[in-house]
Amino acid sequence: xxxxxxxxxxxxxxxxxxxxxxxxxxxxxxxxxxxxxxxxxxxxxxxxxxxxxxxxxxxxxxxxxxxxxxxxxxxxxxxxxxxxxxxxxx
Amino acid sequence: xxxxxxxxxxxxxxxxxxxxxxxxxxxxxxxxxxxxxxxxxxxxxxxxxxxxxxxxxxxxxxxxxxxxxxxxxxxxxxxxxxxxxxxxxxxxxxxxxxxxxxxxxxxxxxxxxxxxxxxxxxxxxxxxxxxxxxxxxxxxxxxxxxxxxxxxxxxxxxxxxxxxxxxxxxxxxxxxxxxxxxxxxxxxxxxxxxxxxxxxxxxxxxxxxxxxxxxxxxxxxxxxxxxxxxxxxxxxxxxxxxxxxxxxxxxxxxxxxxxxxxxxxxxxxxxxxxxxxxxxxxxxxxxxxxxxxxxxxxxxxxxxxxxxxxxxxxxxxxxxxxxxxxxxxxxxxxxxxxxxxxxxxxxxxxxxxxxxxxxxxxxxxxxxxxxxxxxxxxxxxxxxxxxxxxxxxxxxxxxxxxxxxxxxxxxxxxxxxxxxxxxxxxxxxxxxxxxxxxxxxxxxxxxxxxxxxx
Numbered sequence: 001x002x003x004x005x006x007x008x009x010x011x012x013x014x015x016x017x018x019x020x021x022x023x024x025x026x027x028x029x030x031x032x033x034x035x036x037x038x039x040x041x042x043x044x045x046x047x048x049x050x051x052x053x054x055x056x057x058x059x060x061x062x063x064x065x066x067x068x069x070x071x072x073x074x075x076x077x078x079x080x081x082x083x084x085x086x087x088x089x090x
Numbered sequence: 091x092x093x094x095x096x097x098x099x100x101x102x103x104x105x106x107x108x109x110x111x112x113x114x115x116x117x118x119x120x121x122x123x124x125x126x127x128x129x130x131x132x133x134x135x136x137x138x139x140x141x142x143x144x145x146x147x148x149x150x151x152x153x154x155x156x157x158x159x160x161x162x163x164x165x166x167x168x169x170x171x172x173x174x175x176x177x178x179x180x181x182x183x184x185x186x187x188x189x190x191x192x193x194x195x196x197x198x199x200x201x202x203x204x205x206x207x208x209x210x211x212x213x214x215x216x217x218x219x220x221x222x223x224x225x226x227x228x229x230x231x232x233x234x235x236x237x238x239x240x241x242x243x244x245x246x247x248x249x250x251x252x253x254x255x256x257x258x259x260x261x262x263x264x265x266x267x268x269x270x271x272x273x274x275x276x277x278x279x280x281x282x283x284x285x286x287x288x289x290x291x292x293x294x295x296x297x298x299x300x301x302x303x304x305x306x307x308x309x310x311x312x313x314x315x316x317x318x319x320x321x322x323x324x325x326x327x328x329x330x331x332x333x334x335x336x337x338x339x340x341x342x343x344x345x346x347x348x349x350x351x352x353x354x355x356x357x358x359x360x361x362x363x364x365x366x367x368x369x370x371x372x373x374x375x376x377x378x379x380x381x382x383x384x385x386x387x388x389x390x391x392x393x394x395x396x397x398x399x400x401x402x403x404x405x406x407x408x409x410x411x412x413x414x415x416x417x418x419x420x421x422x423x424x425x426x427x428x429x430x431x432x433x434x435x436x437x438x439x440x441x442x443x444x445x446x447x448x449x450x451x452x453x454x455x456x457x458x459x460x461x462x463x464x465x466x467x468x469x470x471x472x473x474x475x476x477x478x479x480x481x482x483x484x485x486x487x488x489x490x491x492x493x494x495x496x497x498x499x500x501x502x503x504x505x506x507x508x509x510x511x512x513x514x515x516x517x518x519x520x521x522x523x524x525x526x527x528x529x530x531x532x533x534x535x536x537x538x539x540x541x542x543x544x
Contacts, residue, residue: 005092005097007097007098007101009101033091035093035094036094037094044094044098045094046093046094046097046098048091048092058155058156059152059155059156062155077101077158078158079156079157079158080156080157081092082157082348083100083157083158083159083345083348084092084096084097084100085092086344086345086347086348087096087100087341087344087345088092088096088099088100088341089092
């Protein structure tokens with residue numbers, strides 16, 4: 001089962017990780033790796049997650065995360081990991 | 091494991107540098123649709139295309155959503171209609187009615203263009219080929235989504251100058267019949283030499299007779315990604331310049347390969363090729379001309395332009411070949427004028443002329459593309475421009491093409507607007523000296539000496 005990469009980019013504010021993680025926990029999405037940096041006040045986070053136990057379809061989760069991002073004021077994207085694997089690994 | 095830097099790099103390419111998959115093109119053979127009854131032929135064509143392509147757009151959109159990469163166009167290419175309509179069509183109108191059928195089914199399945207209203211006449215025209223070619227003005231003025239191409243020459247066969255002469259007239263008539271929209275019909279008509287059978291890009295896409303029943307071909311793009319990469323190596327050596335283009339082209343092409351494999355799997359259609367072309371759009375930051383400027387030119391067309399384009403074209407191929415399992419189509423850098431803001435600016439300020447563009451076509455992946463010229467240009471002059479370009483292709487064993495628009499009612503200094511991805515363009519000057527007597531000669535140009543390889 002392929003992994004999903006969730007990225008969060010935007011102006012730093014309190015509670016971004018908490019809200020994203022709460023959504024993922026509610027939907028039984030397991031976080032396998034998190035990395036995060038803040039450059040000049042901009043928040044940049046990436047999570048590698050496993051959606052195998054999630055009941056929702058990938059597109060539904062991607063849409064809901066996008067909405068959550070709009071709510072927080074950041075851009076949240078969910079993408080299948082193959083696009084990154086293909087581009088950066090041979 | 092993938093890291094944050096790599097993920098950010100990919101996503102910045104998509105969000106800031108216009109990286110996209112330009113087209114998933116489904117090639118469909120219509121050879122099994124042939125019937126001598128025109129009504130049955132059109133029904134067969136409609137049904138085969140509909141059945142083959144009904145899930146194409148939804149599948150493309152789903153892949154786009156899964157990977158977060160825009161897939162701009164979903165398109166279809168079919169077997170050249172000149173081969174399909176021969177036994178059923180008696181008149182130009184008969185052929186044009188097939189174009190209407192293709193247009194209808196394109197709308198039904200939701201693709202924006204369908205290519206293959208074409209004839210392959212590199213050595214000579216059959217009666218059917220000639221009828222189809224003569225029907226192009228009616229076909230393009232009575233449809234929205236049809237793309238037409240005519241292959242008039244090849245390195246193996248020479249150039250059919252009777253077809254070249256005829257195409258001058260056909261382009262003029264197409265311009266006249268679509269004069270209310272800046273002669274837009276001519277933006278959908280290309281004359282080719284050495285046309286590839288597996289090109290996914292319009293207007294020259296058709297499903298060649300060497301292909302299987304159905305095939306998925308994918309065209310990637312990303313001029314903005316190459317330009318951004320080059321911004322970081324300003325002033326560096328040619329070695330660094332070339333390596334940067336090559337590495338970037340490789341990354342871009344990998345995305346094309348992924349999308350092609352996924353589309354092939356989901357649609358149950360064999361994967362054909364990835365066409366690793368840098369295809370610009372009129373959007374800011376999506377320009378091949380801007381790459382040339384980033385390489386060190388003040389404006390596209392300046393001395394050095396042909397050399398810079400040769401480097402770009404070659405490095406894109408070298409980077410892309412490693413990244414995809416099968417490479418084909420046109421694969422290289424496109425230099426359309428109206429579809430590239432940097433080229434539009436260069437033509438408007440006078441640094442880019444048709445003659446310089448012709449030189450550039452010797453080293454780019456296609457040819458004279460999307461060039462607006464005065465509406466009163468003679469058809470023999472247009473044929474002369476075509477003959478020059480075909481000769482470059484024939485002698486240099488490469489694909490060349492002419493997509494030129496004599497915009498009715500407009501003259502140099504005016505501007506033509508085609509809308510959307512087709513863009514807009516200044517009307518460019520054309521050499522006024524005559525080639526009437528040359529074009530009036532009958533017959534064909536023999537194949538060049540280096541075609542005899544057997």
